[in-house]
Amino acid sequence: xxxxxxxxAVPALISLAMFTGVAWAQTAPVSASSTSAMSSSSTxxxxxxxRRMDNxxxxxxxxxxxxxxxxxxxxxxxxxxxxxxxxxxKTSDALSGRRQKMATMNADxxxxxxxxxxxxxxxQMQKLASAWSDLYAVLTPDxxxxxxxxxxxxxxxxxxxxxxxxxxxxxxxxxxSSSGT
Numbered sequence: 001x002x003x004x005x006x007x008x009a010v011p012a013l014i015s016l017a018m019f020t021g022v023a024w025a026q027t028a029p030v031s032a033s034s035t036s037a038m039s040s041s042s043t044x045x046x047x048x049x050x051r052r053m054d055n056x057x058x059x060x061x062x063x064x065x066x067x068x069x070x071x072x073x074x075x076x077x078x079x080x081x082x083x084x085x086x087x088x089x090k091t092s093d094a095l096s097g098r099r100q101k102m103a104t105m106n107a108d109x110x111x112x113x114x115x116x117x118x119x120x121x122x123x124q125m126q127k128l129a130s131a132w133s134d135l136y137a138v139l140t141p142d143x144x145x146x147x148x149x150x151x152x153x154x155x156x157x158x159x160x161x162x163x164x165x166x167x168x169x170x171x172x173x174x175x176x177s178s179s180g181t
Contacts, residue, residue, distance in 0.1 A: 049092045056088040066150060067143050076135040083131040087124040094120060 060081045069077045098113050105113065139147060 049096065052092055053085075053088055056084055060084055063150070067139065067146055069143075073135070073138050076131075076138050080128075080131040080135045083128050087128060090120065090124065 064077065064081070094117060098117070101113075102110075136144065136147065
């Protein structure tokens with residue numbers, strides 16, 4: 001019984017971990033000198049938001065192709081894809097708004113903001129899971145097998161390249177834990 005639950009929870013937990021890392025990175029304090037740089041970085045933020053949306057579109061296109069979605073399945077597919085787009089846009093907007101307010105937020109505000117982001121993410125995952133269930137119900141057995149393989153073999157949201165350096169090799173982490181550091 002534990003194994004099916006673990007398999008079902010892993011994609012959601014990986015996604016939550018990814019979101020948590022992004023949200024946590026947003027909590028870096030903003031100095032007075034960097035406040036003036038924020039206006040010049042709005043172009044970079046738009047560029048980042050656009051890259052995020054482009055990534056979502058690429059994921060949608062790739063998954064559509066991998067699953068060989070048919071015209072008869074397009075209604076459910078379109079609902080799932082739109083949910084992905086809506087979630088990405090809402091997340092981008094929320095993170096941008098949080099980033100703009102960060103300089104004036106105290107620790108209590110930051111914690112509440114983080115809780116709001118986590119709740120928003122949980123709500124988004126529920127909507128995405130519901131849209132996925134509707135789509136999965138109309139997939140052929142071969143498409144379901146492909147989907148099962150896709151969800152078992154990789155997370156829904158690939159880990160950003162900028163975080164790859166933070167993972168320790170197994171030997172390094174076991175050596176560190178055995179040395180007490």
